[in-house]
Amino acid sequence: MIKDKFNRPVLNLRISVTQRCNLRCPYCHREGQERAPDASIVEMTPAEIIRLSEIAISLGIQRIKITGGEPLLRKDIINIVKGIAELQGLQDLSLTTNGHFLASKAKDLHYSGLTRVNVSLPSLNADTYHQFMDGNLKDVLTGVSAAVNTGLYPVKINMLILRGVNADEIPAMIQFARRSKTLLQLIELEPVNLDKAFYEHYHYSLKEIEANLASQALHVTVRSYMQNRRVYHLPNGRVEVIRPIENTEFCAHCTRLRVTSDGKLKPCLMVNSNLVDVLTPLRKGAADKEIAELFIKTCRSRKPYYRLKVSQMLE
Numbered sequence: 382m383i384k385d386k387f388n389r390p391v392l393n394l395r396i397s398v399t400q401r402c403n404l405r406c407p408y409c410h411r412e413g414q415e416r417a418p419d420a421s422i423v424e425m426t427p428a429e430i431i432r433l434s435e436i437a438i439s440l441g442i443q444r445i446k447i448t449g450g451e452p453l454l455r456k457d458i459i460n461i462v463k464g465i466a467e468l469q470g471l472q473d474l475s476l477t478t479n480g481h482f483l484a485s486k487a488k489d490l491h492y493s494g495l496t497r498v499n500v501s502l503p504s505l506n507a508d509t510y511h512q513f514m515d516g517n518l519k520d521v522l523t524g525v526s527a528a529v530n531t532g533l534y535p536v537k538i539n540m541l542i543l544r545g546v547n548a549d550e551i552p553a554m555i556q557f558a559r560r561s562k563t564l565l566q567l568i569e570l571e572p573v574n575l576d577k578a579f580y581e582h583y584h585y586s587l588k589e590i591e592a593n594l595a596s597q598a599l600h601v602t603v604r605s606y607m608q609n610r611r612v613y614h615l616p617n618g619r620v621e622v623i624r625p626i627e628n629t630e631f632c633a634h635c636t637r638l639r640v641t642s643d644g645k646l647k648p649c650l651m652v653n654s655n656l657v658d659v660l661t662p663l664r665k666g667a668a669d670k671e672i673a674e675l676f677i678k679t680c681r682s683r684k685p686y687y688r689l690k691v692s693q694m695l696e
């Protein structure tokens with residue numbers, strides 16, 4: 382297992398497999414990646430993604446999340462999932478999606494070795510969903526049912542909270558999660574790839590919401606290797622809170638490394654000055670050992686972000 386200089390083990394790998402997306406969510410952090418012009422988009426092949434995953438697992442990575450862009454836009458997503466799922470030593474493989482193509486792919490994804498899925502669903506109101514994301518709520522809801530029915534477990538609902546848009550929908554979303562046999566995660570907006578005015582207008586601190594959930598909870602569990610996120614077990618459901626902003630505890634317990642869709646190791650969502658290109662050496666024929674050394678170097682360079690202030694992040 383690799384630990385950084387802050388004694389944080391690196392256990393989770395979040396791999397972006399594409400920058401392409403069918404939606405235009407105005408809040409999207411694009412996993413911290415700068416947008417490449419369409420003509421110059423580089424994507425890793427399934428073999429490259431699987432090889433990087435295998436090297437990462439050999440260094441102690443236990444859990445892999447596939448993200449994007451929209452990962453289900455990749456025609457070879459089933460090959461990617463299957464190849465990673467077959468790797469020895471991986472404890473958890475999941476994927477996050479906007480859900481639009483999930484209904485037709487849930488079964489194949491599950492048969493290929495995906496055990497669970499996260500579906501981004503910021504609103505249950507079809508108009509809000511359409512206006513904000515330019516997407517179709519009905520397709521997402523059909524995708525959620527298909528994922529649950531096919532046996533993907535758990536299916537998590539990622540609800541990004543935006544001031545003035547959906548904060549008042551939390552009780553309805555808790556009920557939806559219970560009805561649909563899914564688990565709800567509330568996510569705080571992060572100032573990544575957003576302009577200052579947008580962030581200041583829409584950012585809604587989850588501190589108060591979390592205090593409210595704490596007061597209602599029958600008990601609370603802490604995900605210690607997952608940024609110390611709290612899970613609130615309520616009388617009518619279960620809610621996990623992802624509250625990274627100005628939260629030193631979150632960063633102190635971060636165990637995550639990222640890979641961008643163009644094959645760069647990325648130690649922190651919030652920072653782009655310390656990326657390490659692994660795709661170029663891989664394409665030039667580097668041995669596993671050389672790629673592993675790049676992983677180790679990158680992990681050692683990790684620093685907890687929240688010692689910095691949000692205002693330093695905004696454009």
Ligand code: SAM
Binds near residue numbers: 408411570
């Ligand atoms: N297209 C896929 C999806 O919708 O899940 C994967 C990519 S999306 C960037 C992954 C997750 O990031 C989603 O759950 C989304 O809610 C979250 N997200 C996007 N922008 C964010 C931001 N500015 N702050 C916090 N979370 C964000």
